[in-house]
Amino acid sequence: MAQKGNKNIVVSDIKPIGSKKGVQLPFFTARVQAGFPSPGDDYIEKNLDLNELLIKNPSATFFVKVEGDSMSDIRIQTGDTLIVDRALEAKDKNIVIATINGELTVKRVWIANNKVFLKPENDKFSPIEITEEMDFDIWGVVTYVIHKL
Secondary structure (H helix, E strand, O other): OOOOOOOOOEEEEEEEOOOOOOOEEEEOOOOOOOOOOOOOOOOOOEEEEHHHHHOOOHHHEEEEEEEOOOOHHHOOOOOOEEEEEOOOOOOOOOEEEEEEOOEEEEEEEEEEOOEEEEEOOOOOOOOEEOOOOOOEEEEEEEEEEEOOO
């Protein structure tokens, strides 16, 4: 893959969603103040299932782990988990999981002058122009990034 610097970002540990019912966790409907603290409503209004919140198409969704730093400018970092939806059509400027000549990668789709590029979000790396000679496929559109603080 084309790159100018450190290690290109790759995807590892692909995991399907599975058909198990998710765990429902307490969901506080009161908003949390990011400025001056205010008295909170300390009651739970309903339960929240993260699958319902984060996964629109369960049978077409999978998780992947990230390794590398080519997307670090948009805070996709080594160790992050991406939620990827295969049912969504990739469009210009979407973040996608793609294969190029058999290698998985996460990049932004960039369409310019009737050409398709996979664009890293780190100036140390060069965009990859997709040509007819390449074995190229988009596996899905990244819908969420799970990042541990």
